[in-house]
Amino acid sequence: MLDMTPPKISTIADRSTGRARYTSDLVPAGTTLVGIARSPHAHANVLSIDTSKAMALPGVLDVLTPEDFSGVALGHHIADEPILTDRVRYVGEGVAAVAAVDEAAMIAGIAALDIEYEVLPHAIRVDDALALDRPIHDNFPDNVARRFAAEPGDWDAEVKRVTHWAEGTFETAAVPHAYLEPRACLVRVDGNELELVSGTHAPSMLADQYNKIAAVWGATVEVTTPDMGGSFGAKWEHPTHLVCLSFAHRLQRDVAMVLPRRDDMIAGRTRIAMRIFMRIGATADGELVAKQTKVWADNGAYSLHGPSVLLAASVRVDNLYKFSAVKAEGQLIYTNNIPSECFRGFGIPQSAFAQEQLVDELARKLDLDPVEMRRRNAVGEGDTSVHGWEVTSCGLEDCLDMVRDRIQSHRNDSGLVSDGRFKIGYGLAAVIHCVSNSGHDEATDISNIIISVDPDGTICVASGEVELGAGTAEVLQRTVERELDIKRGQFRFVLGHTSTGPFGRGSFASRTSFFMAHAAIAGCKIFSENCSKLVDDLGLETNASIAEIAKLAAQKGHAESLKATAQFIPENVVAADDHGYGNIASAYTFAVHGACVKVDTLTGKTMIQQYWAAHDTGTVVNYQGAVGQVIGGVIQGIGMALSETTAVAENGQLLNPGYLDDRVPTFPGMPNVDVHFAATFDKNGPMGAKTIGEPPVIPVVGCIANAIYDAVEERQYTLPMTPEQVWNSLNTKVQ
Amino acid sequence: MTVVNTIRVNGVDHEIPANWQAKRLLDYLRTELKLVGVKEGCGEGDCGACTVLVDGEPMCSCLLLSGVVGGREVTTIEGLPREYLDKFSSACETHGGVQCGFCTGGVAVMSSWMKNGGTETGVEPVSKLLEGNICRCGGYQQLTNAIADIN
Numbered sequence: 001m002l003d004m005t006p007p008k009i010s011t012i013a014d015r016s017t018g019r020a021r022y023t024s025d026l027v028p029a030g031t032t033l034v035g036i037a038r039s040p041h042a043h044a045n046v047l048s049i050d051t052s053k054a055m056a057l058p059g060v061l062d063v064l065t066p067e068d069f070s071g072v073a074l075g076h077h078i079a080d081e082p083i084l085t086d087r088v089r090y091v092g093e094g095v096a097a098v099a100a101v102d103e104a105a106m107i108a109g110i111a112a113l114d115i116e117y118e119v120l121p122h123a124i125r126v127d128d129a130l131a132l133d134r135p136i137h138d139n140f141p142d143n144v145a146r147r148f149a150a151e152p153g154d155w156d157a158e159v160k161r162v163t164h165w166a167e168g169t170f171e172t173a174a175v176p177h178a179y180l181e182p183r184a185c186l187v188r189v190d191g192n193e194l195e196l197v198s199g200t201h202a203p204s205m206l207a208d209q210y211n212k213i214a215a216v217w218g219a220t221v222e223v224t225t226p227d228m229g230g231s232f233g234a235k236w237e238h239p240t241h242l243v244c245l246s247f248a249h250r251l252q253r254d255v256a257m258v259l260p261r262r263d264d265m266i267a268g269r270t271r272i273a274m275r276i277f278m279r280i281g282a283t284a285d286g287e288l289v290a291k292q293t294k295v296w297a298d299n300g301a302y303s304l305h306g307p308s309v310l311l312a313a314s315v316r317v318d319n320l321y322k323f324s325a326v327k328a329e330g331q332l333i334y335t336n337n338i339p340s341e342c343f344r345g346f347g348i349p350q351s352a353f354a355q356e357q358l359v360d361e362l363a364r365k366l367d368l369d370p371v372e373m374r375r376r377n378a379v380g381e382g383d384t385s386v387h388g389w390e391v392t393s394c395g396l397e398d399c400l401d402m403v404r405d406r407i408q409s410h411r412n413d414s415g416l417v418s419d420g421r422f423k424i425g426y427g428l429a430a431v432i433h434c435v436s437n438s439g440h441d442e443a444t445d446i447s448n449i450i451i452s453v454d455p456d457g458t459i460c461v462a463s464g465e466v467e468l469g470a471g472t473a474e475v476l477q478r479t480v481e482r483e484l485d486i487k488r489g490q491f492r493f494v495l496g497h498t499s500t501g502p503f504g505r506g507s508f509a510s511r512t513s514f515f516m517a518h519a520a521i522a523g524c525k526i527f528s529e530n531c532s533k534l535v536d537d538l539g540l541e542t543n544a545s546i547a548e549i550a551k552l553a554a555q556k557g558h559a560e561s562l563k564a565t566a567q568f569i570p571e572n573v574v575a576a577d578d579h580g581y582g583n584i585a586s587a588y589t590f591a592v593h594g595a596c597v598k599v600d601t602l603t604g605k606t607m608i609q610q611y612w613a614a615h616d617t618g619t620v621v622n623y624q625g626a627v628g629q630v631i632g633g634v635i636q637g638i639g640m641a642l643s644e645t646t647a648v649a650e651n652g653q654l655l656n657p658g659y660l661d662d663r664v665p666t667f668p669g670m671p672n673v674d675v676h677f678a679a680t681f682d683k684n685g686p687m688g689a690k691t692i693g694e695p696p697v698i699p700v701v702g703c704i705a706n707a708i709y710d711a712v713e714e715r716q717y718t719l720p721m722t723p724e725q726v727w728n729s730l731n732t733k734v735q
Numbered sequence: 736m737t738v739v740n741t742i743r744v745n746g747v748d749h750e751i752p753a754n755w756q757a758k759r760l761l762d763y764l765r766t767e768l769k770l771v772g773v774k775e776g777c778g779e780g781d782c783g784a785c786t787v788l789v790d791g792e793p794m795c796s797c798l799l800l801s802g803v804v805g806g807r808e809v810t811t812i813e814g815l816p817r818e819y820l821d822k823f824s825s826a827c828e829t830h831g832g833v834q835c836g837f838c839t840g841g842v843a844v845m846s847s848w849m850k851n852g853g854t855e856t857g858v859e860p861v862s863k864l865l866e867g868n869i870c871r872c873g874g875y876q877q878l879t880n881a882i883a884d885i886n
C-alpha cells in the first residue's frame with residue numbers, strides 16, 4: 001500500500017525560507033530516472049526504432065516506444081496527441097523513452113537508440129499549413145482542426161448606420177509560459193497502485209483520464225499536487241506523465257523525470273500565435289455599432305485547449321461593448337510548431353490587442369476622449385451583452401475614472417515631455433472577463449469541500465482545487481478562519497490530492513477562489529450546525545469554540561458526526577452554444593489599464609514610465625494576493641508586449657529555448673504598477689467577491705500599443721513590439 | 736597541486752566524494768546534502784533560483800562544479816541566519832513578495848548578501864543588483880519593496 005498522506009500546504013513563510021517542497025524536491029536520491037528521445041525533425045514518419053543497443057547498456061532498465069502506447073492519445077477537445085509518436089509533428093516531440101538507474105545511464109541509453117525517420121514536408125506558418133499538400137493529421141485533410149463562426153445581430157441592417165470604420169490585421173506571437181519550475185513528475189508505485197506526484201491545474205481531471213488508460217494495465221492512478229512553481233495555463237495532462245506511470249508499473253520501481261529548461265521549452269507549450277483581422281464601425285456620434293473579426297490561430301502540432309482558446313479569441317472581447325451586430329469567424333490551424341495551449345487570458349489578450357487599438361483609433365477619428373468613448377459604449381450592471389453575458393455587477397466606471405485621473409495628474413506632475421528624439425505617450429485599454437466558463441464542460445463546473453476531524457482533533461478542510469502559487473490556499477484559509485472562527489494550526493487543509501480530497505475541477509479560468517470559497521462557506525455552515533447538534537446531544541458547554549468541540553468529538557469518538565460535505569454548483573449559467581452565445585458565468589470582472597511610455601525614435605525602444613491597473617473584482621478577500629496577481633499579470637503582459645517570442649528556424653527548430661533568448665521581463669526596467677480596486681459587490685459571489693486570475697494580463701498589450709501610438713503616431717500591428725518592430729513602423733512608410 | 740576537496744556548507748564541513756567533484760554544485764547540494772531549498776530554474780545561469788553564497792559572494796550553483804569550490808565556504812538559504820529569514824519572510828508577507836515561491840530562495844540569498852554589506856547600500860538600485868533573478872510570477876515590485884523594508 002502506498003502511503004497517501006497529503007503534502008502539507010505551504011505558507012508564505014515556507015515559500016520565502018526554502019521550506020516549500022516542489023516535485024523535484026521530493027525525488028529521493030537513487031530514484032530511477034526517465035528521459036525522452038526527441039525528434040530532430042519537424043514532420044516525419046518513424047520507420048523503425050532499434051532499442052537493442054540501448055537495452056544492453058549497463059544501468060538502462062527499460063525502453064518504451066510508440067507501440068507501447070498504441071491507440072492512446074491525449075486532448076481536451078480532440079484526442080490527437082500521442083504519448084510517444086511514430087509520426088513526428090514538431091521538433092522535440094518524444095519518440096521513445098528510457099528508464100535508467102542514473103542520469104548518465106539515461107543519457108547514454110537515449111543516445112544508443114537507433115531511430116530511422118522518413119522526413120515529410122512541414123509547415124511552420126499557418127499560410128504554409130493551409131497550402132501543405134500532406135496533412136499534418138490524416139483525419140484533418142485541410143489542416144484545420146476547428147472552425148468557429150458567430151453572427152449575432154442583424155449585420156446588414158446595422159452596418160448601414162456606420163459612418164466610420166477602423167480596421168487592421170494584427171499578428172501576435174507564440175510565447176512560452178516559462179514558469180520557473182520546469183515540468184517534473186515523480187511516480188510512486190506499489191503493485192497496481194500508482195501515485196503521480198506533479199504540479200498541475202486539475203488533478204481530479206488528470207486522474208480521471210489516466211485511470212481510463214491505466215485500467216488497461218490493471219492499475220489505478222491517484223494524483224498528488226505538491227507546491228507548484230508556476231504554470232499560467234501550461235501544466236495539464238502531458239505525455240511524460242504516462243511515460244512515467246507506465247515505467248513505474250512495468251518496473252515496479254518509483255521513477256522520476258525532471259525536465260531541463262531547454263527540453264521544457266522545446267517540448268513545452270506556448271501561447272497561441274494568432275493573425276487577427278478586425279474592423280469596428282461606429283456612428284458619427286461615437287456609438288460602436290458593428291464589429292467583424294477573423295482569426296487564424298496557430299494550433300501547433302496538437303490541439304490541447306486550442307478549440308476553446310479559438311472561441312475565446314474570436315468573440316469574448318466583443319462582450320465589453322454594446323455592439324448591435326457582430327460577425328466573427330476563426331480557424332484553428334495545425335502547423336509543425338510546438339503544441340500551443342491556453343496561457344493566462346485564454347486567447348483574449350491577443351484579440352484585445354486588436355480591439356483596444358481600433359477603439360482608440362475610432363475615438364481619435366471622431367475626436368472623442370478615449371475614456372468617454374469606452375464609458376459611452378461599455379456594458380453595465382443589468383445589461384446582457386451581444387453574446388448573452390448577463391452582467392450582475394460592474395465597476396468599469398470607477399476603473400475608468402481612476403485611470404483617467406491618474407493619467408491626468410501624471411501629465412501635470414511628472415515633468416515628462418516629448419523632445420526631439422524621445423517621445424512620451426499615454427494609452428489605456430479595458431477588459432471584461434468571465435468567472436469560469438461553464439461552456440467548457442458544464443457537467444463538472446462545480447467545487448466540492450469535505451470538512452472532517454482528524455483523530456487528534458485537528459479540523460481537516462479538503463478541497464479538490466489546487467494552489468498554483470496564486471494565493472488559493474490563503475483564500476481558503478481566510479474563508480475557513482472567518483466562517484468557523486478558528487486559526488490555521490487548529491485546522492489543516494488538503495488541496496489537489498485525489499486520494500483524500502473530493503473531486504475538483506481545478507484551478508484555471510479565473511474560477512478558483514469564487515467556486516472554492518462558495519463551497520467552503522457552505523461546508524463550514526454544515527460543519528457548524530453539526531457542532532451545535534453535538535453540543536446539544538452531549539449536553540456540553542454551549543460556549544465551547546468550534547476548535548474545542550472538534551477536539552472533544554475526537555476524544556469521545558464522535559468525529560464522524562461532525563463531518564460535513566458541500567458542493568457549489570453555479571446557478572443561471574449555461575454552456576455557450578456552438579456560436580459562443582450564452583450566459584457562461586455567474587459573474588463578470590472588469591479592468592482598465594493605463595500606461596505612460598517613452599519611445600526612443602532613434603532605436604525604436606519603448607520604456608514604460610508608469611503603469612496603472614484598476615480592477616473590478618468584487619470584494620477583495622486576499623488583498624496582498626490580489627495585488628500580486630495584478631502586478632504579476634501586468635509584468636507578464638509587458639513581456640508579451642515588448643520582448644517575448646519563440647524564434648523558430650525554417651526547419652522548425654526552436655532557436656531560443658531559454659530565459660535570456662526568450663527575453664522574459666527581469667527586475668530592471670519594470671515600471672511601478674499602481675493598483676486600484678473598484679468597490680463593487682456581486683450578489684452571486686462568495687462575500688460579494690468575483691475573481692482576479694487572468695484579467696490583469698489581458699489589456700496590457702493593447703494599452704501599451706495605444707501609448708506608443710500616442711507617442712509616435714504609428715499603429716502597432718505586430719507583437720512583440722520590439723525596438724526593431726517599432727523602428728520599422730516609424731521608418732518604412734508606405735509611399 | 737593539491738586538490739582541496741572539503742567544503743564547509745552552512746557551517747558544517749563535508750568531504751566532497753570523488754564522484755561528485757566533476758558534477759554541479761547545485762546537484763551536490765540538492766541530492767547529496769538534501770538542501771533542496773536551492774532550486775534549479777534553468778541550469779544556465781539565467782534565472783538565479785540556484786543562488787548560494789560562496790565565501791560570502793552570490794553565485795549560481797548551477798554553473799559551478801563541486802570540485803571547484805573545494806576549500807570554500809558555501810551558504811544556502813537553509814544556512815541564512817534564522818533572524819534574517821524571519822525578517823525577510825515577514826517583509827514578503829507584508830508586501831506580497833511571494834507567489835509560487837520558486838524564485839524566492841534565490842532572492843532571499845541575494846538580499847541577505849546586500850543587507851550584509853555585500854554591496855554599498857544606495858550605490859546600485861536593488862533592481863539592478865537583482866537583474867539575475869527571474870520571477871515569472873512578476874513579483875519584482877513587491878520584492879523590491881519588501882527588501883527595502885528589511886533593516
Ligand code: FES
Pocket residue numbers: 774775776777778779780781782783784785786795796797798
Ligand atoms: S538554475 Fe542556476 S541560474 Fe537558473
Ligand code: FES
Pocket residue numbers: 180229230469832833834835836837838839869870871872873874
Ligand atoms: S514567485 Fe513564482 S517565480 Fe517568483
